[in-house]
Amino acid sequence: QVQLVESGGGLVQAGGSLRLSCATSGLAFSSRTMGWFRQAPGKEREFVASVTWSGGATFNADSVNGRFTISRDNAKNTVYLQMNSLKAEDTGVYHCAAARDAWAKRPEQYDAWGQGTQVTVSS
Numbered sequence: 001q002v003q004l005v006e007s008g009g010g011l012v013q014a015g016g017s018l019r020l021s022c023a024t025s026g027l028a029f030s031s032r033t034m035g036w037f038r039q040a041p042g043k044e045r046e047f048v049a050s051v052t053w054s055g056g057a058t059f060n061a062d063s064v065n066g067r068f069t070i071s072r073d074n075a076k077n078t079v080y081l082q083m084n085s086l087k088a089e090d091t092g093v094y095h096c097a098a099a100r101d102a103w104a105k106r107p108e109q110y111d112a113w114g115q116g117t118q119v120t121v122s123s
Contacts, residue, residue, distance in 0.1 A: 002026040002112050004096050009117030012086055016121075020081040022096030022114055027077070032098040034072055034079040035110060038119070040092040047105045048094070049081060059105065064090075088123040 004027070008020040020036070035050035049070035051058045058070050069082040079096055094117050097110035104110060 002098075004098065004112060004114035006094060006096055006114045006117040009094060009119045011120045011122065014087055014121055014123045016086050017082070017084045018086065018119060020083065020094055020096075020117060020119075022079045022081075024077045024079075024096075024098070027098055027112060029077040029098075030074040032100065033102050033104050034070075035097050035099060035104065036070060036079075036081045036094060037097060037107060037110075038090075038092040038094045039116075040089075043092075045095070045107050047107075050099075050104060051079065052102045057102070059103075083119070086119075086121045088121050091119060091121050093117070094119050 003025045006022045031053050036048040037045050038048050039045040049060045051070045051072050055072050067085045072079045096114045098112040099110040
């Protein structure tokens with residue numbers, strides 16, 4: 001059974017930092033691209049960042065470039081999202097997901113999803 005479980009969300013003031021984790025099981029983790037997406041109330045799910053299976057390449061949405069860093073630990077089957085200089089517009093539910101395509105950035109390219117963790121940034 002495939003499971004992706006996010007943690008690390010919470011309430012933080014603008015300018016603060018959070019580190020999200022996504023622990024996985026039942027997944028060929030070290031062969032999958034891993035991504036983070038977020039969804040704000042009333043908005044569509046949007047791509048935040050992704051990392052290829054080896055960690056050799058990462059991709060960020062323009063809105064988070066220079067502030068967020070995605071990384072992975074294949075020995076722990078876990079992917080992380082370090083979020084710095086948080087803004088109110090970063091508020092939303094953050095989901096991790098797994099894809100087979102190294103360049104996957106669209107939600108439909110991801111076939112396994114976690115339930116999400118809430119991030120709220122107060123201004």
